[in-house]
Amino acid sequence: MDTKTLILGQKNKKTWIEIHNLKAIGQMVRKKRKKMGMTQAEAAGLCNVGARFMSELENGKATMHFDKIMKVLRSFGFIIGISERL
Amino acid sequence: MDTKTLILGQKNKKTWIEIHNLKAIGQMVRKKRKKMGMTQAEAAGLCNVGARFMSELENGKATMHFDKIMKVLRSFGFIIGISERL
DNA sequence: CATAAATATTCCCGTTCGGTAATATTCTGA
């Protein structure tokens, strides 16, 4: 893939991870949070959500509000994309 | 981009659209639904959600449950992806 | 243009989200 990106001059090509459920998102969020060396409480403060929300998000609770999830993802430097199945 | 995909033999490369809010998703859903020649009511039935939900989704209501949004997207042949901001 | 079809909005209602605080449980590092 490195050769490919060099050939095309696309050194900064984004890598998309397909998401099938909220559990997967929760895992990504937790991993990133730990990488940043933060507790859930600190992360909640950063994202301006409650500690409870952060805990439930990381544990993959399915029925959370889309806008709040987006808020956390954005604060953590993630972006969401939509594509069509091939 | 066409030349690029041919060079790499990646004719089936997914194209990701970055999403910043639920409004954008709603627009995509509506566009797809119309393309499929369905009314909101029919689409709601297909996705097993209420007509009200479909209407609100298409109009970009922010506080909807993630799992239900995902359900509709999946029924419409969309996939969700996460990437990191560069 | 009139009317039917489609969509948006309101109503009623049961359920649940999520903030905050408290408490129970689990994890971590010395």
Place this chain on the structure above:
DNA sequence: TCAGAATATTACCGAACGGGAATATTTATG
């Protein structure tokens, strides 16, 4: 191993989601 830190869960409560039906509004059609 154990104490403290971190996380998960529970309790209380107000706000609001969403199903289904009804109604208002908008759009499409002949």
